[in-house]
Amino acid sequence: xxxxxxxxxxxxxxxxxxxxxxxxxxxxxxxxVVNSVMAGFASEMRDRLHNFLADIVVESRSLDGIRDSKSxxxxxxxxxxxxxxxxxxxxxxxxMITFTDPFSGEVFTxxxxxxxxxxxxxxxxxxxxxxxxxxxxxxxxGQIVRxxxxxxxxxxxxxxxxxxxxxxxxxxxxxxxxxRRGAREQDFSPPTxxxxxxxxxxxxxxxxxPQPDDSSGPVDSASETGAxxxxxxDxxxxDxxxxDxxxxDxxGAATGVIGSAETREATSETAIxxxxxxFGDQFGSxxxxxxxxxxxxxxxxxxxxxxxxxxxxxxxxxxxxxxVEPGDDIILTTVKASRPPDVxxxxxxxxxxxxxxxxxxxxxIVLMNLEELQKNRGMIVAGQDAITSIHIRLKNYDDATExxxxxxxxxxxxxxxxxxxxxxxxLLLAAVEVETAILNVLLFLIIAVAGFGILAIxxxxxxxxxxxxxxxxxLGASSGGVMSxxxxxxxxxxxxxxxxGVLIGLLFxxxxxxxxxxxxxxxxxxxxxxxxxxxxxxPTQVSPWMVFLxxxxxxxxxxxxxxxxxxxxxxxxxxxxxxxE
Amino acid sequence: MTETLRMTTPIIAAEAISKSxxxxxxxxPVLQGAGLRAMRGEFVSVIGQSGSGKSTLLHVMGLLDSPDxxxxxxxxxxxxxxNQRARDQLRNQVFGFIFQFYHLLPELSLLENVMxxxxxxYSLREYWRRRKEIRDSAMDMIQQVGLxxxxxxxxxxxxxxxxxxxxxARALVARPEILLADEPTGxxxxxxxxxxxxxxxxxNQNSQLTIIMVTHDESIAGxxxxxxRLAEGRIQTxxxxxxx
Numbered sequence: 072x073x074x075x076x077x078x079x080x081x082x083x084x085x086x087x088x089x090x091x092x093x094x095x096x097x098x099x100x101x102x103x104v105v106n107s108v109m110a111g112f113a114s115e116m117r118d119r120l121h122n123f124l125a126d127i128v129v130e131s132r133s134l135d136g137i138r139d140s141k142s143x144x145x146x147x148x149x150x151x152x153x154x155x156x157x158x159x160x161x162x163x164x165x166x167m168i169t170f171t172d173p174f175s176g177e178v179f180t181x182x183x184x185x186x187x188x189x190x191x192x193x194x195x196x197x198x199x200x201x202x203x204x205x206x207x208x209x210x211x212x213g214q215i216v217r218x219x220x221x222x223x224x225x226x227x228x229x230x231x232x233x234x235x236x237x238x239x240x241x242x243x244x245x246x247x248x249x250x251r252r253g254a255r256e257q258d259f260s261p262p263t264x265x266x267x268x269x270x271x272x273x274x275x276x277x278x279x280x281p282q283p284d285d286s287s288g289p290v291d292s293a294s295e296t297g298a299x300x301x302x303x304x305d306x307x308x309x310d311x312x313x314x315d316x317x318x319x320d321x322x323g324a325a326t327g328v329i330g331s332a333e334t335r336e337a338t339s340e341t342a343i344x345x346x347x348x349x350f351g352d353q354f355g356s357x358x359x360x361x362x363x364x365x366x367x368x369x370x371x372x373x374x375x376x377x378x379x380x381x382x383x384x385x386x387x388x389x390x391x392x393x394x395v396e397p398g399d400d401i402i403l404t405t406v407k408a409s410r411p412p413d414v415x416x417x418x419x420x421x422x423x424x425x426x427x428x429x430x431x432x433x434x435x436i437v438l439m440n441l442e443e444l445q446k447n448r449g450m451i452v453a454g455q456d457a458i459t460s461i462h463i464r465l466k467n468y469d470d471a472t473e474x475x476x477x478x479x480x481x482x483x484x485x486x487x488x489x490x491x492x493x494x495x496x497x498l499l500l501a502a503v504e505v506e507t508a509i510l511n512v513l514l515f516l517i518i519a520v521a522g523f524g525i526l527a528i529x530x531x532x533x534x535x536x537x538x539x540x541x542x543x544x545x546l547g548a549s550s551g552g553v554m555s556x557x558x559x560x561x562x563x564x565x566x567x568x569x570x571x572g573v574l575i576g577l578l579f580x581x582x583x584x585x586x587x588x589x590x591x592x593x594x595x596x597x598x599x600x601x602x603x604x605x606x607x608x609x610p611t612q613v614s615p616w617m618v619f620l621x622x623x624x625x626x627x628x629x630x631x632x633x634x635x636x637x638x639x640x641x642x643x644x645x646x647x648x649x650x651x652e
Numbered sequence: 653m654t655e656t657l658r659m660t661t662p663i664i665a666a667e668a669i670s671k672s673x674x675x676x677x678x679x680x681p682v683l684q685g686a687g688l689r690a691m692r693g694e695f696v697s698v699i700g701q702s703g704s705g706k707s708t709l710l711h712v713m714g715l716l717d718s719p720d721x722x723x724x725x726x727x728x729x730x731x732x733x734x735n736q737r738a739r740d741q742l743r744n745q746v747f748g749f750i751f752q753f754y755h756l757l758p759e760l761s762l763l764e765n766v767m768x769x770x771x772x773x774y775s776l777r778e779y780w781r782r783r784k785e786i787r788d789s790a791m792d793m794i795q796q797v798g799l800x801x802x803x804x805x806x807x808x809x810x811x812x813x814x815x816x817x818x819x820x821a822r823a824l825v826a827r828p829e830i831l832l833a834d835e836p837t838g839x840x841x842x843x844x845x846x847x848x849x850x851x852x853x854x855x856n857q858n859s860q861l862t863i864i865m866v867t868h869d870e871s872i873a874g875x876x877x878x879x880x881r882l883a884e885g886r887i888q889t890x891x892x893x894x895x896x
Contacts, residue, residue: 073771159792305862542755545716546769546822547744549737645716649755 073543073576074552081532082567088560090566091528094521099572102514103613103622107580109507109608110617116503117493119429124460124492125196126161127474131471131487133423134164135408136457137473147461150481151474156466159192160217160458162444164403168437170377172394179394183376184439185405187444187458190227190371202425203371205232205397229369229422229440235398239365239420242398366400368419368443374426375434376403397421403437407449408457417447518625521568522632525561530638533557540640554641558578561633565626575624580611661728662689663862664830666713669722670885671705679887682708684885685722692829695853698871701880709836709882713864714747714832715739718867742775748823752835756807762818763803765887768789775786795833797851813844822850824861832857833865837872849875 082088096325103606129147131137140160147158147352159215166185171178200206203221220232231239283312375576377395388573399421419439450457465474478489493500496642533540579586666688668849672681682705689753690696700706711717713724715731724732731742748769756765767790771779779786794803797817799810807815823831833852837845853875855861865876873879883890 073768075776076764076771078756078757084759110864441873538755539757542757543768543772545714545738545743545749545755546772547740547742547826552772646711649716649751 073548074559077543077556081536081560083564084166085532086386087528087531088564091521091525091564091629092571094524095518095565095568095629096512096572096575098518099569099621099625100520100576101517101575101609102511102582102625103576103618104579105510105514106507106621107576107611107613107618108609109503109510110614113500113503113507113614114612116429117500117608119427119432120496120499121492122197123427123429123432124495126465126468126471126489126493127463127478127489128460129462129478129482129487130163131458132485134406134412134459135410136162136459137281137454137486138457139429140458140461143458144461146481147463147478150477151463154465154467154470154474156460156465157192157195158462158463159189159196160441161193161460161462162187162448162450162457163310163459164405164444164448166403166437167480168372168376169402169404170395170399174392174394178180180484183373183377183403185403185437185439185444186433187439187441188451189441190229190438193438193462194227196462199227202427204374204426213331224347231365231398231420232421235364235396235422237398238396239398265333271510282626292439300408332505360608365398365420365422366418368403368417368447369422369440370401370403371423371425371438372401372417372421373433373436374424375430376437394426395424397423403439403449411451415447415449419443431550459646518628521625522628525564525629525632526635529557529561529633530639531637532560533640536640537643537648541645541650544643544645546647553643557633557637557640558630561637562626564633565629568629569622569625572625573618577613577618580613583609583611654858655695663692663727664864665689665721665725665728666709666858667723667725668742669709669712669719669724670688671708671712671717671720681717682885683712686836686882686885686887686888687722687862690817690862690864690878692862693856693864694878694882695856695865695876696878697865697867697876698880698882699867699870699873700869704882706882710832710834710864710866713831714749715743716749726735735864745826746829748826748828748831750816750819750823750833750836752809752838754812754819754839755861756809756815756822761806762794762799762810763787765795765807765818766821766822766825773826780832783789790821790825793825794818796824797821797854811844812840816840816844816848817851819872820848824855828861830862830864833863835867836865837867837869845869845872 110585129143137143144158144160147155162185164185164187166183167180169178169182190199200223206223207218208215208219220234315595372395374391374393378391378393381390381392400418401418401421402418404414404416407415425436425438427436441458442451445451445456447456463474465471475489475491475494482489544550655868656682660774666686668685668687670681670685671683671685672679674680681738683708686705687694688709698706698709708717712719714873715724718732722732723730726742726746731739734742756762756766760768767786770786770790774782791800791803792801797820799814799817799821802810802818807818810818816839820831820836831852836852837848840848849872852863852865856863863876865873867873
């Protein structure tokens with residue numbers, strides 16, 4: 072009984088104990104915060120990686136893909152059909168995107184990963200609806216500034232929304248006007264691309280624009296580039312201009328810039344390119360008209376590819392500016408599935424933009440309609456289409472290992488990679504895990520330091536209480552009893568410190584984004600930059616087990632640190648303790 | 653027969669106690685064959701110069717220290733070689749200590765200080781069961797020493813005399829048979845010292861409490877039944893001022 076009384080009384084009257092409590096508290100709080108953030112970070116990242124990739128990815132080893140998607144899917148179905156919830160064929164190929172910034176007139180080209188998908192199928196293996204801009208309301212500072220443009224009842228498609236289609240129509244009319252004027256005045260070369268993809272839907276245009284020089288002549292190609300085909304000089308030029316109008320979205324001026332840039336670059340290769348252009352005949356034979364409808368190639372663009380953040384003069388906050396909007400056209404460059412690969416360029420209409428929350432994806436992915444990508448890459452041969460991967464979603468992810476094993480057996484050896492999403496992103500995930508482990512070790516050292524603080528402070532208290540220990544022994548207290556006073560004192564300190572630490576840590580985690588805002592405001596710099604960390608908010612995930620372990624660890628460190636002083640106290644000789652001044 | 657045996661066997665006896673402390677390289681003998689016996693209800697004072705070993709003798713008898721040579725007998729039974737646990741129990745139940753510097757625990761109130769020996773004796777559960785009884789006997793003891801108005805005060809808020817009374821209450825709350833007092837008046841002025849001595853004498857007379865008191869003050873020592881003079885670790889003279 073006396074132990075409890077004295078322990079509690081010492082706790083209340085020794086202010087030095089407060090130092091122990093605070094050090095334990097800080098250690099515990101830091102550990103909880105860091106662990107929660109790291110866990111939140113990891114789980115959020117896993118979610119996003121996972122969602123984008125689907126559970127299991129069967130990938131061809133070659134960019135050319137594997138022949139006949141249908142029979143390959145049948146192989147999967149036969150091997151692991153009972154585990155599979157959904158699967159979808161994918162063509163994945165690196166490429167380049169070219170588009171014009173309507174604000175500066177600059178032409179941007181950046182590397183992308185082009186994913187040919189069937190949106191309905193892809194939505195079954197991952198949450199595509201949640202990513203697409205038009206299916207989600209736009210929320211700024213907690214307020215909906217724009218409702219979702221499409222209801223989720225509308226299945227995913229490659230159709231433009233009405234507003235995008237209207238926008239496209241307006242821009243094209245403006246383009247046509249400036250083109251006609253330009254052609255009449257002959258003061259600038261019609262902007263052109265050799266874009267076979269855009270030409271398929273073209274209809275004849277009667278506008279005459281005489282061009283005396285043959286398109287293949289390198290000298291004249293400055294004014295009339297790759298689109299010009301041999302034997303169709305004037306029509307070819309107009310055609311090229313029209314297809315450019317289709318391909319470029321940003322109004323007449325911007326189109327001009329793309330055109331001329333392309334022109335300069337294209338001078339030497341024109342002749343070869345045009346010769347090999349499989350759609351060349353169409354250019355030659357069909358007179359052109361301004362193309363109004365969207366192109367056959369359609370894309371969902373990753374938002375980060377075509378947007379930038381700028382300071383809003385009104386709100387002082389950051390505002391996202393989209394350089395390409397749905398209804399605009401962009402140009403994609405990639406390689407054909409031929410050996411060796413040839414370059415293929417085509418224009419595509421932007422249908423939507425998406426944001427997965429994974430910065431890596433949001434700055435590099437272009438989702439495109441599968442058949443068009445296959446067509447453009449020449450992957451359809453004799454009615455058989457090639458694909459590069461199959462994304463599979465399982466009914467139960469726990470079966471993943473078995474499914475992978477079965478799939479590996481089902482495909483001819485060496486033909487495909489079969490991996491779970493975790494294996495595919497293994498390096499990234501491992502990096503996060505290692506980071507977490509290292510941080511935990513470091514932070515636990517902090518608590519260990521707190522433990523040494525407790526050790527020192529306890530020795531002090533034992534020295535200070537030497538006489539009391541003598542008194543207690545003279546009153547019949549046993550050594551064990553005296554020891555347990557100090558042990559339970561350590562336990563109490565650890566417990567109180569841990570509890571306070573848990574409380575503070577949890578509060579900190581709960582309000583971490585507010586705290587981050589405050590810190591950003593205080594220091595004038597962004598503490599948590601979403602560009603670096605992939606996330607727009609600091610993700611947190613509190614695991615009760617982790618909190619319990621941290622609190623337990625800290626408490627046991629406090630108890631361990633009190634063992635030595637407690638032993639010393641219990642071994643004090645009562646007479647010497649009583650005489651102690 | 654039993655009555656005679658009780659009368660003739662000293663309640664506490666220290667036989668030929670030798671004890672030396674090592675100070676640095678050489679040993680300093682403190683007690684060299686000192687012996688002391690006390691009968692039940694006897695009030696013995698041990699007098700001697702500083703360093704004569706009188707406090708050490710008291711500590712050895714009260715099992716706070718163990719002798720190098722010699723034995724301590726409680727009612728004829730040897731107790732100095734008992735195990736630690738038994739010694740702790742004897743200290744708690746048979747001996748009561750009071751010290752020159754009172755040695756109350758500064759964090760606790762007077763009441764809690766007085767209750768301390770009983771708290772030490774009982775486990776938490778038993779304490780809870782007997783808490784009223786324990787509290788009552790502590791209050792009773794505080795009343796006996798005349799400190800009822802001070803029960804909730806901290807030692808630092810008490811005067812020297814009050815602290816020593818509190819210490820006496822604490823020493824006696826567990827109803828010990830022997831009270832060992834180490835210079836109980838050494839730190840008090842003569843008036844207060846006299847009050848303390850009166851209290852001790854009355855306790856000795858009223859409840860047949862055996863008291864062994866160490867002091868260097870002749871006049872204080874003179875109030876005991878018997879004075880034992882200690883010098884250089886040995887008993888020099890025993891003056892028999894026979895029991896009243």
